[in-house]
Amino acid sequence: MKVTTWNINGVKARLESALAYLRQESPDVICLQEIKSQTEAFPAAVFEELGYQCAIHGQKGFNGVAILSKLPLEEVRTGLPGNDEDMQSRFIEAVISVPSGIVKVASIYAPNGNPVATEKFPYKLGWLERLHAHFRDLLAEEVPFVMAGDYNIIPEPMDAKRPAAWTSDALFQPESRAAYRRMLSDGLTDAIRLCHPGPGVYTFWDYQAGAFQKDDGIRIDHLLLSPQATDRLRAAGVDRFTRGWEKPSDHVPAWVELDV
DNA sequence: ATGGCGCGTCAAACGCGA
Numbered sequence A: 001m002k003v004t005t006w007n008i009n010g011v012k013a014r015l016e017s018a019l020a021y022l023r024q025e026s027p028d029v030i031c032l033q034e035i036k037s038q039t040e041a042f043p044a045a046v047f048e049e050l051g052y053q054c055a056i057h058g059q060k061g062f063n064g065v066a067i068l069s070k071l072p073l074e075e076v077r078t079g080l081p082g083n084d085e086d087m088q089s090r091f092i093e094a095v096i097s098v099p100s101g102i103v104k105v106a107s108i109y110a111p112n113g114n115p116v117a118t119e120k121f122p123y124k125l126g127w128l129e130r131l132h133a134h135f136r137d138l139l140a141e142e143v144p145f146v147m148a149g150d151y152n153i154i155p156e157p158m159d160a161k162r163p164a165a166w167t168s169d170a171l172f173q174p175e176s177r178a179a180y181r182r183m184l185s186d187g188l189t190d191a192i193r194l195c196h197p198g199p200g201v202y203t204f205w206d207y208q209a210g211a212f213q214k215d216d217g218i219r220i221d222h223l224l225l226s227p228q229a230t231d232r233l234r235a236a237g238v239d240r241f242t243r244g245w246e247k248p249s250d251h252v253p254a255w256v257e258l259d260v
Numbered sequence B: 001a002t003g004g005c006g007c008g009t010c011a012a013a014c015g016c017g018a
Helices: A015-025 A044-049 A120-141 A174-185 A191-195 A240-244
Strands: A002-007 A029-033 A053-057 A065-069 A073-078 A091-098 A101-109 A145-150 A221-225 A233-238 A254-258
Touching (some): A002 A015, A002 A145, A029 A101, A120 A145, A120 A174, A145 A254, A191 A221, A191 A233
Parallel strands (some): A002 A029
Antiparallel strands (some): A002 A254, A073 A091, A091 A101, A233 A254
């Protein structure tokens, strides 16, 4: 079972790329972020033609997440628990049926948090706390789950080509990094890091300044696995080739392969 | 050394991202 995550930066702008990617790589499940589409406007029919069921949590203009699955998709939940005031569409999860039972999959789009001196940064940290509280509940269920998405966190200096350039950025603040570490110390595994322990593994390159040509990237898209999912982890990777396609997203897909 | 983009909204700039 292959589970992929991809911040596509607009599902309408990226429709041809997304379809090309799915035809080529054929993941069983793909978690999308920044669909920038209302739920009703999501082009579900074209994905269904490729054999995917769609669970969508959109909003007007910004944000928006989705899970597309070739395997039976059940018990869809939208919205991160813990704050009824939060209207931003950044979380969706579903139960996926697999031969050995179930796998829970969440598509998450954590807040960027910039500028740090504004209310955006505490919103980011609060959101991450809510995410942590939610998966702590899931851990108690002792089921395999994958929380995949754009965490907007550079975990370590080795996850940036130029870490010094990010020191004042919300993505690399000590508080952001600490929130990520707490999730790992609480039992989740960073699958990409486990399978690729060295530096130079990036998932995002800015559109500006020829960042991709200079490989001036950062690793901010992550797949965090529960212990039961980690037991089944066969491989993980990043598909950086899509960044070289016409009209690319600034993020590339990252994936895990699980024995299920 | 610096700055260099792109999407969506909406019809010209602007909010937002990272």
